[in-house]
Amino acid sequence: MKLYFLRHGIAEDLAASDFDRALTKRGRRRVATSAKVMKRLSLEPVRIFSSPRLRARQTAEIIADALDMPVTISEAVNFGFDHGDLRRLTRKLDADDEVMFVGHNPDMSLLVSELTGLDLSMKKGGLARIDVLGRSVDEGELVWLIAPKVFDALGMAAKEAGKRDDALKATPAQKTPATSQPLHSLIQRRWSPVGFDRERDIDRATLLSILEAARWAASSSNLQPWRFIVAPRANEPEFQKILSILREGNQSWAQHAAVLMIAVTHKFRAPDVENRHASHDLGLAISQLVLQALDHNVYVHQMGGFYPDKAREVYDIPEDFEPFTAIALGYQTLNLDHLSESHREREGAPRQRQALIEMVFNGSWGQPADFLNESNR
Numbered sequence: 253m254k255l256y257f258l259r260h261g262i263a264e265d266l267a268a269s270d271f272d273r274a275l276t277k278r279g280r281r282r283v284a285t286s287a288k289v290m291k292r293l294s295l296e297p298v299r300i301f302s303s304p305r306l307r308a309r310q311t312a313e314i315i316a317d318a319l320d321m322p323v324t325i326s327e328a329v330n331f332g333f334d335h336g337d338l339r340r341l342t343r344k345l346d347a348d349d350e351v352m353f354v355g356h357n358p359d360m361s362l363l364v365s366e367l368t369g370l371d372l373s374m375k376k377g378g379l380a381r382i383d384v385l386g387r388s389v390d391e392g393e394l395v396w397l398i399a400p401k402v403f404d405a406l407g408m409a410a411k412e413a414g415k416r417d418d419a420l421k422a423t424p425a426q427k428t429p430a431t432s433q434p435l436h437s438l439i440q441r442r443w444s445p446v447g448f449d450r451e452r453d454i455d456r457a458t459l460l461s462i463l464e465a466a467r468w469a470a471s472s473s474n475l476q477p478w479r480f481i482v483a484p485r486a487n488e489p490e491f492q493k494i495l496s497i498l499r500e501g502n503q504s505w506a507q508h509a510a511v512l513m514i515a516v517t518h519k520f521r522a523p524d525v526e527n528r529h530a531s532h533d534l535g536l537a538i539s540q541l542v543l544q545a546l547d548h549n550v551y552v553h554q555m556g557g558f559y560p561d562k563a564r565e566v567y568d569i570p571e572d573f574e575p576f577t578a579i580a581l582g583y584q585t586l587n588l589d590h591l592s593e594s595h596r597e598r599e600g601a602p603r604q605r606q607a608l609i610e611m612v613f614n615g616s617w618g619q620p621a622d623f624l625n626e627s628n629r
Contacts, residue, residue, distance in 0.1 A: 280314065283315070509553075
């Protein structure tokens with residue numbers, strides 16, 4: 253049998269009645285995080301016994317809601333909860349059942365210590381799992397003791413993992429590549445949609461995060477030749493300026509993006525000394541921008557289909573800078589009613605790439621590298 257002992261979360265200070273002390277906002281928030289972690293750990297108690305005191309009941313209810321399990325209010329788990337109470341509450345359970353008790357200190361710490369033979373102290377919101385042999389609850393083995401701060405850390409990790417999982421699930425199946433080798437999830441998810449959510453803007457903090465990633469790209473001699481002209485959709489005049497620079501075929505879908513950009517690169521290392529790596533370095537900066545955007549679930553579509561001369565004229569771009577690429581950013585949408593039929597077909601087409609043998613050589617030009625195998629062909 254698996255026994256879970258949970259001390260209630262952080263509660264209000266004692267006022268008129270100890271019985272009616274409720275969880276604080278922080279207490280509720282931490283218990284909610286703990287509940288999500290418990291669900292991810294696949295806890296499945298058949299019963300959750302709770303002390304009748306308000307702070308314990310509220311803790312138990314939050315956990316029960318996350319685990320979809322019932323709560324049983326029991327006076328036995330109130331102050332004075334001991335080994336005899338534990339035996340009475342578990343005597344009708346099966347040997348392979350799981351059961352949880354939500355109560356108070358010092359009872360929780362004393363009972364856990366008595367069962368395990370260890371000197372343990374339960375923090376508010378802490379959870380101990382003790383496994384006992386069969387239906388006997390005379391003694392058991394401590395499997396783990398999770399402190400509230402550990403729950404917080406696990407909750408944050410679970411949240412990030414959940415975001416990545418949800419984002420990967422949201423990527424249409426035809427856009428998830430069949431790769432010959434495992435890839436980082438951001439690279440696996442990257443594609444260039446034309447279907448953007450017209451109702452959702454990119455907030456300032458997210459946009460700054462995306463641009464900061466571009467800022468920290470590598471560059472030849474650290475010249476950092478990249479520049480970006482940026483127009484969020486909320487800035488209507490600026491957004492329309494960049495939209496007017498795009499070729500007509502791109503305007504039809506890019507008008508629904510949340511942000512439009514023109515990526516520009518400085519062509520010279522010094523006066524009259526060309527920087528032949530300028531476009532390469534701009535590409536590195538945009539690549540980092542793309543992946544950072546994806547980490548925020550923002551998709552990026554890069555375009556060669558724009559009018560560089562018009563961009564130079566509209567923004568008075570100096571001659572030693574080259575407008576190189578237009579970029580659209582936004583959140584993906586599965587509602588493609590606002591797109592043309594050709595764009596909807598494009599959105600549904602699978603991604604394709606040349607095989608490694610067509611691009612990775614050694615020995616001589618065009619000769620596939622000798623370390624490639626059949627899976628790369």
